[in-house]
Amino acid sequence: xxxxxxxxxxxxxxxxxxxxxxxxxxxxxxxxxxxxxxxxxxxxxxxxxxxxxxxxxxxxxxxxxxxxxxxxxxxxxxxxxxxxxxxxxxxxxxxxxxxxxxxxxxxxxxxxxxxxxxxxxxxxxxxxxxxxxxxxxxxxxxxxxxxxxxxxxxxxxxxxxxxxxxxxxxxxxxxxxxxxxxxxxxxxxxxxxxxxxxxxxxxxxxxxxxxxxxxxxxxxxxxxxxxxxxxxxxxxxxxxxxxxxxxxxxxxxxxxxxxxxxxxxxxxxxxxxxxxxxxxxxxxxxxxxxxxxxxxxxxxxxxxxxxxxxxxxxxxxxxxxxxxxxxxxxxxxxxxxxxxxxxxxxxxxxxxxxxxxxxxxxxxxx
Amino acid sequence: xxxxxxxxxxxxxxxxxxxxxxxxxxxxxxxxxxxxxxxxxxxxxxxxxxxxxxxxxxxxxxxxxxxxxxxxxxxxxxxxxxxxxxxxxxxxxxxxxxxxxxxxxxxxxxxxxxxxxxxxxxxxxxxxxxxxxxxxxxxxxxxxxxxxxxxxxxxxxxxxxxxxxxxxxxxxxxxxxxxxxxxxxxxxxxxxxxxxxxxxxxxxxxxxxxxxxxxxxxxxxxxxxxxxxxxxxxxxxxxxxxxxxxxxxxxxxxxxxxxxxxxxxxxxxxxxxxxxxxxxxxxxxxxxxxxxxxxxxxxxxxxxxxxxxxxxxxxxxxxxxxxxxxxxxxxxxxxxxxxxxxxxxxxxxxxxxxxxxxxxxxxxxx
Numbered sequence: 048x049x050x051x052x053x054x055x056x057x058x059x060x061x062x063x064x065x066x067x068x069x070x071x072x073x074x075x076x077x078x079x080x081x082x083x084x085x086x087x088x089x090x091x092x093x094x095x096x097x098x099x100x101x102x103x104x105x106x107x108x109x110x111x112x113x114x115x116x117x118x119x120x121x122x123x124x125x126x127x128x129x130x131x132x133x134x135x136x137x138x139x140x141x142x143x144x145x146x147x148x149x150x151x152x153x154x155x156x157x158x159x160x161x162x163x164x165x166x167x168x169x170x171x172x173x174x175x176x177x178x179x180x181x182x183x184x185x186x187x188x189x190x191x192x193x194x195x196x197x198x199x200x201x202x203x204x205x206x207x208x209x210x211x212x213x214x215x216x217x218x219x220x221x222x223x224x225x226x227x228x229x230x231x232x233x234x235x236x237x238x239x240x241x242x243x244x245x246x247x248x249x250x251x252x253x254x255x256x257x258x259x260x261x262x263x264x265x266x267x268x269x270x271x272x273x274x275x276x277x278x279x280x281x282x283x284x285x286x287x288x289x290x291x292x293x294x295x296x297x298x299x300x301x302x303x304x305x306x307x308x309x310x311x312x313x314x315x316x317x318x319x320x321x322x323x324x325x326x327x328x329x330x331x332x333x334x335x336x337x338x339x340x341x342x343x344x345x346x347x348x349x350x351x352x353x354x355x356x357x358x359x360x361x362x363x364x365x366x367x368x369x370x371x372x373x374x375x376x377x378x379x380x381x382x383x384x385x386x387x388x389x390x391x392x393x394x395x396x397x398x399x400x401x402x403x404x405x406x407x408x409x410x411x412x413x
Numbered sequence: 414x415x416x417x418x419x420x421x422x423x424x425x426x427x428x429x430x431x432x433x434x435x436x437x438x439x440x441x442x443x444x445x446x447x448x449x450x451x452x453x454x455x456x457x458x459x460x461x462x463x464x465x466x467x468x469x470x471x472x473x474x475x476x477x478x479x480x481x482x483x484x485x486x487x488x489x490x491x492x493x494x495x496x497x498x499x500x501x502x503x504x505x506x507x508x509x510x511x512x513x514x515x516x517x518x519x520x521x522x523x524x525x526x527x528x529x530x531x532x533x534x535x536x537x538x539x540x541x542x543x544x545x546x547x548x549x550x551x552x553x554x555x556x557x558x559x560x561x562x563x564x565x566x567x568x569x570x571x572x573x574x575x576x577x578x579x580x581x582x583x584x585x586x587x588x589x590x591x592x593x594x595x596x597x598x599x600x601x602x603x604x605x606x607x608x609x610x611x612x613x614x615x616x617x618x619x620x621x622x623x624x625x626x627x628x629x630x631x632x633x634x635x636x637x638x639x640x641x642x643x644x645x646x647x648x649x650x651x652x653x654x655x656x657x658x659x660x661x662x663x664x665x666x667x668x669x670x671x672x673x674x675x676x677x678x679x680x681x682x683x684x685x686x687x688x689x690x691x692x693x694x695x696x697x698x699x700x701x702x703x704x705x706x707x708x709x710x711x712x713x714x715x716x717x718x719x720x721x722x723x724x725x726x727x728x729x730x731x732x733x734x735x736x737x738x739x740x741x742x743x744x745x746x747x748x749x750x751x752x753x754x755x756x757x758x759x760x761x762x763x764x765x766x767x768x769x770x771x772x773x774x775x776x777x778x779x
Contacts, residue, residue, distance in 0.1 A: 125491070125521040126700035155491040158522060160701060183665075198730040199721040211662050213669070220665065222658040228651060245650055254724030272722060278645050278652035281724075284611055285594065286644040290652075292588040292733050293659065296577050299549075299586065303579070303711045304701045311717060334492035335526060335670045345669045351677060355565040356638060358620030358647075364564040367658050 050384035053408070058096060058383050059084050061393060061407045065099065068400025069106050070113035075138045082137040082168040085175075087383045090374035093232035094169045096385055100392040102135075102166075103399070108317035111135050111165050117142045124154050128305050129161040133320025136167030144173040144186065144327045151182055151329035160300070161325040162307025166190070170210035171223030171371075177329045178212035178219045181338055185328040186210045187297040189310045191321065193267055194227045194294055195274040197287045200254030202267065202274030205310035206230055207297035212368070214332075216346045221368025226294035227275040231267065234260050234275065247280035249273070256281060270315075300326040416750040419774070424462060424749050425450050427759060427773045431465065434766025435472050436479035441504045448503040448534040451541075453749045456740035459598035460535045462751055466758040468501075468532075469765070474683035477501050477531050483508045490520050494671050495527040499686025502533030510539040510552065510693045517548055517695035526666070527691040528673025532556070536576035537589030537737075543695045544578035544585045547704055551694040552576045553663040555676045557687065559633055560593045560660055561640040563653045566620030568633065568640030571676035572596055573663035578734070580698075581711045587734025592660035593641040597633065600626050600641065613646035615639070622647060636681075666692040 053061075062083055066076035087095030105111040112132065117139045121128040127146055131139035143159045150157030167173075170186040177184025190205030210223035228248050237244050238260035251257035252272030266273030277290025301324035302309045308322030315321070332338040349366045357364055385393075394412055397404035404412045419427075428449055432442035453461030471477040478498065483505045487494040493512055497505035509525045516523030533539075536552040543550025556571030576589035594614050603610050604626035617623035618638030632639030643656025667690035668675045674688035681687070698704040715732045723730055751759075760778055763770035770778045 121702050123521050123700045128701050154520070155489050156522060156524060158696060158700065195724070196718060196721070196730065198724055198728055199718070200724040201722040203718055203721050211658075211665075213665055220661065222661065224652075224655045224658055226655075228645070247651060250724065254722075278655045279594070280651070285613060285646070286590075286656075288733070289590045289592075289644045290655075292577075292590055295586065295588065295733060298714070299577075299579055299711065303707060303714065304698065306702060306706065306710060309714045309717070330524060332670065334489045334524065335494050336487050336672060340672065341669060344672060345665065348664070348669065348675045351675070352562060352565070352569055355562070355569050356567040356620075358561070358564055358566040358616065362564055364562070367654070367661060 049387045051387065051390050052382040052384045054382050055084065055088065055379055057407070058087065058385075061397075061402075062096060062099065064402055064407070065103075065396050065400055068402060069103065071135065071138070075135065078141045079135060079137045082141075082172045085172050086169045088375040088378050089169070089171075089371040090378075091169055091371075093230065096383070096393070097389045099396060100389070103396055105165065106135075110314075110317060110320055112320065117161075119146075125150060125157050127159045129159060131161055131164035131320070133163055133165065136165040136323060136325075139164045140167040140173055140186075140325055140327070143325065144176055144184075144329075147327040147329040148177055148180060148182065151177075151331050155334040156330045157328070158304075159327045160305040161327075162302070162305035162322070163320055164323045164325055165321045166323060167325055169223060170208045171212065171221055173327055174210040174212035174223065175219065175221060178214050178221070181214050181332070183330040183332060184210075184212045186325065187300055188323060188325040189298050189301050189313075190323060191313045191315065192270065192310045193231055193274050194277055194291075195250055196277065196291045196294070197281070197283070200250060200252065200272050202270070203311045204291070204294045204298060205313070206275070207294040207310065209293060209297050213345060214338075214342050215349055216342070218368050218372040220345065220349060220366065221371060224278075226278055226290055226297060228278045228280065228290065229275065231264075231275065234263055238264055247276060247285065249275050250281065300328075415753045417753065417756050418748040418750045420748050421450065421454065421745055423773070424453065424751075427763075427768075428462060428465065430768055430773070431469075431762050431766055434768060435469065437501065437504070441501065444507045445501060445503045448507075448538050451538050452535045454741040454744050455535070455537075455737040456744075457535055457737075459596065462749070462759070463755045465762060466755070469762055471531065472501075476680075476683060476686055478686065483527075485512075491516060491523050493525045495525060497527055497530035497686070499529055499531065502531040502689060502691075505530045506533040506539055506552075506691055506693070509691065510542055510550075510695075513693040513695040514543055514546060514548060517543075517697050521700040522696040523694070524670075525693045526671040527693075528668070528671035528688070529686055530689045530691055531687045532689060533691055535589060536574045537578065537587055539693055540576040540578035540589065541585065541587060544580050544587070547580050547698070549696040549698060550576075550578045552691065553666055554689060554691040555664050555667050555679075556689060557679045557681065558636065558676045559597055559640050560643055560657075561616055562643065562657045562660070563647070563649070566616060566618065566638050568636070569677045570657070570660045570664060571679070572641070573660040573676065575659060575663050579711060580704075580708050581715055582708065584734050584738040586711065586715065586732065587737060590644075592644055592656050592663060594644045594646065594656065595641065597630075597641065600629055604630055613642060613651065615641050616647065666694075
C-alpha cells in the first residue's frame with residue numbers, strides 16, 4: 048500500500064482545522080482531533096484520520112449534528128444519563144467521561160451513560176483519560192448491527208467494544224477490543240487483498256460459515272442476514288456464547304441503562320443520528336486503600352506476565368497497551384503514514400472547507 | 414454415566430448437614446448449601462455436589478478454615494476490602510456481596526473486593542443475588558493458574574470467570590463464563606471419554622497446541638508449563654488477546670484492587686488458604702431513572718434477540734440465563750441426578766461426619 052508520511056503536528060493541524068471548517072468550535076475541534084490522532088498514534092488506523100471522510104459525509108447529511116450540546120437528562124451523585132442530541136460522538140463522549148471522572152474523584156466511583164450519540168472513535172481513548180488521572184477507566188459503546196449472535200443468522204448486536212485501563216508502570220494496562228472476533232475493517236483488508244477469510248470469522252445470509260470477504264461485506268451492508276461472529280466463533284465448543292455474552296454486557300451497560308437505541312435500532316439514514324449509546328465507568332483506587340500500593344502491585348504482576356516462559360523464544364509476551372505505547376513512541380518520532388486514498392480524501396476535504404491543501408498536506412488540489 | 418436421582422430437598426438436607434458436620438454454623442451451612450445446590454439446579458455439575466469431596470479434603474487439611482470470620486479491612490460508602498482469613502469461599506462471598514448490595518441500595522453503586530478467600534462456587538450465584546433484588550450484579554474471581562496467556566507457555570492466569578446479571582422478564586439476563594475457552598472440567602470429560610480435544614483449547618509444556626486431554630491435565634497439575642487457552646484460542650487472528658484481556662479484567666478487579674494474591678501466587682499446600690480474590694460490583698438501576706422502564710427495555714431487547722432469524726431453523730436462539738432457568742425448573746420437578754462416583758463420596762462424607770447414609774441418601778455405608 049502506497050503511503051505518505053506526515054508529522055504528527057501536520058496531521059493534528061489538518062484534522063483540527065477540518066473540523067473547525069465543518070462548523071465545530073475550537074474547543075470541540077481540539078477534542079475530536081485528539082481522539083482521532085491518538086488512534087493513528089496507537090496504530091489503530093481504522094479509527095484515525097482514515098475515518099474523516101465518513102464523518103465528513105455524516106456531518107454534511109446531518110446525521111451528525113453541528114452546534115448541539117450534550118444534555119444531562121438524569122443525575123445522581125454517582126451517575127448521569129446524557130442525551131447526545133445526535134452530536135459528534137467524540138464531543139459527547141468527552142463530556143460524559145469528564146463528568147464520570149469528576150464524580151468518581153468526589154464519591155469514589157461513577158457511571159455515566161449516553162444515548163442518541165454517534166460513533167465516538169476508540170473506546171480506549173476514554174478509559175485512558177481516566178487512567179491518566181490515576182483512576183480505573185471502563186468505556187464501552189454499542190454500534191450498528193454487525194455481529195450475528197449464537198444461533199442467529201441475522202446481525203442484531205454491534206461490534207460492541209469494551210475498553211479498560213488502569214494505572215501501571217512503565218505503561219498502564221490498556222485493553223480495548225471489539226467483542227466480535229474481528230472488526231469490520233479486518234474483513235475489508237482481506238477483501239482488498241483477495242484472500243479468503245479464516246474459518247470462524249463470519250457467516251453469510253444463509254447462516255453458513257463464509258470465508259468470502261466480499262460476500263460478508265455485502266451481507267453486512269444489506270442488513271438482510273449474515274455478519275461477523277462473536278469472539279469464540281460460531282460454536283459453543285469454541286466459546287461463541289462467551290463473545291455473545293461480552294457483547295451483551297456492552298449493550299446492557301450502554302443502551303439499556305441509558306434508555307437509548309439498542310444496536311439493531313441504530314439508524315442509517317441521512318438526517319438522523321445513528322443513536323449510538325455509550326457507557327463510562329470510573330473508579331478511584333483510593334476506595335480500596337493506597338493507590339500507589341495498588342499501582343505497584345499491578346506493575347509487578349504485569350512484569351510477571353511478560354517474564355513468563357515464552358511459547359516461542361523469539362516472540363516476546365506482551366501485556367495490553369504495550370504495543371500501542373510503542374507505536375505512539377515510534378510515530379511521534381517518525382510521523383504518521385497515511386495511505387494514498389485517504390490523502391486524496393483529505394485533499395477533497397481541504398477544498399470543501401476552504402483550506403489550502405498545499406499548505407496543509409503538501410498536496411495540490413485537483 | 415450411571416447416576417442416582419435425588420429430590421432437591423434430599424440434596425439440600427445432605428449438603429447442609431455435611432457442612433454442619435464439618436464444623437460450620439447453621440447460618441454458614443445454609444449459605445454454602447444454597448450456592449452448591451443452585452449450581453446443580455442450573456446444570457453446572459462441576460460446581461455442585463460433585464465438588465463436596467474437594468471442599469471436604471481442603472477443610473480437613475485446613476486449607477479452608479472453619480470458625481474464621483471475614484473482616485472488613487478498608488471501607489468507604491461505595492466500597493469495602495474484605496480479608497477472608499482463608500475461610501470458606503461461599504461464606505466470605507455471601508458476606509461481601511451482601512455488603513455490596515446494601516451499599517448500592519444506599520448510594521447507587523458499590524464495589525466490594527476480597528482477598529485471602531477460597532473457591533467460592535459459581536460466580537453467577539452472586540450476580541443473581543443482586544438481580545433478584547432488582548439490581549445489576551457483577552461478580553468475578555481469580556483462581557489457581559490454569560490459563561496460558563497469549564505468547565506464553567506457562568499458566569499464569571486463572572480461569573477467571575466473569576458473571577453479570579440484570580433483571581428482565583420472563584428470566585433475568587444471566588451470564589457466567591470462564592475467560593478460558595473451556596473450564597478444566599470440560600478437559601476432564603474428554604479425558605474420561607478418551608476423545609481428542611478440539612484444536613484451540615490447550616497447549617502442552619513445550620508451548621505447542623495439544624489435543625491430548627490426559628497430557629493437558631497432567632501439565633495443569635504439574636504447573637511446569639502448558640494449560641488451557643483464553644477464549645479466542647492461541648492466535649491473535651482468532652482473538653486470543655481478547656480472552657486474555659477479559660481474564661486480566663477479572664484479575665485486576667479482584668486481586669489487584671484487594672491487594673491479594675494474583676492467580677499465579679495461589680497456594681496449593683495443606684494448611685494454607687488458596688488466597689483467592691473476588692470482586693462484587695452492584696449497581697442500582699434507579700441511578701439511571703425508572704427501574705421498571707429499564708427492565709421493560711431489556712426484556713423487549715432480549716425477545717428481539719430470541720426472535721432473530723435462526724441459522725438453523727430447528728435450533729432456537731437463546732439469551733443468557735434461559736438454559737439455566739429451564740434446567741432449574743426441570744430439576745425442581747424431576748430431581749437432581751448425581752453420578753455414582755459422587756454418590757459414593759457422599760456416603761464416605763456421611764460416615765466421616767456421623768450421618769446415617771441410609772437415612773440421607775438411601776445408600777448403605779460400606
